[in-house]
Amino acid sequence: MTAPGELIIEPKNGQPADACVFIIHGLGADGHDFEPLVPALALPKNAHVRFIMPHAPRLPVTINGGMVMPAWYDILAMDLGRRVDEVQLKKSAERIQALIQEQIDQGIDSQRIIVAGFSQGGAVAYQAALSFPQPLGGLLAMSTYFATADSIEPAEANRQVPIEVHHGNFDPIVPETLGRSGVERLKAMGYSVNYRQYPCTCIVSAAGQRYRQVVERTARVVRPPFSLANAQDRRRHFMMSVDILEAGLALCLVAVALACLLDRHLRRTCRLFLLFTLLMSLAWWQWQAPLLGLMELVLGGALTGGSFFYA
Numbered sequence: 001m002t003a004p005g006e007l008i009i010e011p012k013n014g015q016p017a018d019a020c021v022f023i024i025h026g027l028g029a030d031g032h033d034f035e036p037l038v039p040a041l042a043l044p045k046n047a048h049v050r051f052i053m054p055h056a057p058r059l060p061v062t063i064n065g066g067m068v069m070p071a072w073y074d075i076l077a078m079d080l081g082r083r084v085d086e087v088q089l090k091k092s093a094e095r096i097q098a099l100i101q102e103q104i105d106q107g108i109d110s111q112r113i114i115v116a117g118f119s120q121g122g123a124v125a126y127q128a129a130l131s132f133p134q135p136l137g138g139l140l141a142m143s144t145y146f147a148t149a150d151s152i153e154p155a156e157a158n159r160q161v162p163i164e165v166h167h168g169n170f171d172p173i174v175p176e177t178l179g180r181s182g183v184e185r186l187k188a189m190g191y192s193v194n195y196r197q198y199p200c201t202c203i204v205s206a207a208g209q210r211y212r213q214v215v216e217r218t219a220r221v222v223r224p225p226f227s228l229a230n231a232q233d234r235r236r237h238f239m240m241s242v243d244i245l246e247a248g249l250a251l252c253l254v255a256v257a258l259a260c261l262l263d264r265h266l267r268r269t270c271r272l273f274l275l276f277t278l279l280m281s282l283a284w285w286q287w288q289a290p291l292l293g294l295m296e297l298v299l300g301g302a303l304t305g306g307s308f309f310y311a
Contacts, residue, residue: 004055004056004057004058005054005055006031006052006053006054006055006099007030007031007032007035007051007052007053007054007055008050008051008052008053009035009038009050009051009052009053010050011047011048011049011050013045013046013048015048016048016107017048017049017050017108018048018107018108018109018112019047019048019049019050019108019112019113019114019137020049020050020051020052020100020103020108020112020113020114021049021050021051021052021113021114021116022052022053022054022096022099022100022113022114022115022116022125023037023051023052023053023116023117023118023121024053024054024072024096024115024116024117024118024121024122024124024125025053025054025055025056025070025118025121026118026119026120026121026122026143027061027069027070027071027072027075027119027120028069028070028071029056029070030055030056030070031053031054031055032053033053033118034053034118035053037051038051050103050108052099052103054095054096054099055070056070056071056072056092056120056121057070057071057072058070058071059071059073059074059088060074061074061075062074062075062076062077063075063076063077063078071120072088072089072092072120072121072123072124073085073086073088073089073091073092073120073123073124074088075120082145082147082178084123084147086147086148086151089123089124089127089147089148090127090148092124093124093127093128093131094128096115096124096125096128097128097131097132100113100115100128100132100136104134110132110134110135110136110137111135111136111137112137113136113137114136114137114138114139114140115128115129115136115138115139115140116139116140116141116142117140117141117142117144118142118143118144119142119143119144119173119174120144121144122141122142122143122144122145123144123145123146123147123148125139125140125141125144126139126141126144126146126147126148126152126182127147127148127152129158129161130152130154130155130158130161130191131152131153131154131155131158132155132157132158133155133157134155134157135157135158135160135161136158136161137161137162138161138162138163138164139158139161139162139163139164140164140166141163141164141165141166141179141182142165142166142167143166143167143168143171143173143174143179144165144167144174144178144179144182145174145178145179145181145182146181146182146185146186149182149185154189159190159191160192161191162192162194163186163191163192163193163194164193164194164196165179165182165183165186165193165194165195165196166195166196166197166198167179167180167195167196167197167198168197168198168199169197169198169199170199176197179195180195183195
């Protein structure tokens with residue numbers, strides 16, 4: 001097989017990559033199939049992630065009448081066992097492993113490398129990730145099957161690798177029973193697997209939902225761990241402190257207002273409730289609910305303001 005290359009997308013912020021996501025396409029496609037996933041991830045500016053989407057070589061595929069097309073390996077029969085050319089599959093997996101090793105040699109921690117595969121690419125991802133000799137950050141298998149379950153030699157380094165398996169219930173190309181069978185084999189081998197099913201009636205809609213899961217899951221895995229030195233985490237920590245402060249101030253305002261009301265100081269009570277309304281409006285605005293903030297301000301102002309002028 002002749003390797004036709006890879007689509008490589010570097011971090012948009014211009015910084016050197018410190019994490020890498022491999023996405024392996026399915027039969028008859030190429031790496032560009034998953035290119036739209038990158039902007040959909042909407043990663044923070046401080047996430048220095050490189051995406052590598054290898055292109056499969058062109059091979060004759062038996063189940064398609066020997067037609068030559070992009071394929072990671074030949075599929076010999078479409079029966080429930082999915083007979084495949086394991087020699088070709090393992091050679092493709094070795095190519096992916098070589099690409100992974102290149103990223104490690106360039107300075108990326110192996111535990112910040114994720115391998116994802118769709119359909120035929122998922123079978124390659126299983127083989128490449130589970131037999132890789134260094135610990136990886138995660139394995140994502142979408143609408144696929146564990147083709148080398150009987151012959152794989154698992155690497156001890158990846159016995160604890162996080163594994164996500166996604167499949168549509170009504171997938172007409174790769175039956176969901178194949179996906180579930182792979183999960184059962186993985187569990188029997190001692191792996192911990194998170195299996196997600198989707199009530200999809202066609203492969204296109206199933207893939208759309210799985211792609212979103214890849215986006216969400218990948219973003220969580222490759223983001224840096226919590227650290228106050230990280231700008232995003234500093235902001236989150238600050239906003240949490242502001243929320244606590246606002247809640248405490250709001251309770252104080254309500255308590256003082258009630259005390260003034262019991263003491264028949266209606267004007268003071270109204271002023272305090274107006275402050276409370278303003279505070280809650282700002283809180284809604286901060287929580288990205290400007291409409292609720294406006295409603296709070298209008299209703300609070302109308303009700304409390306009317307009482308204030310009457311008093």
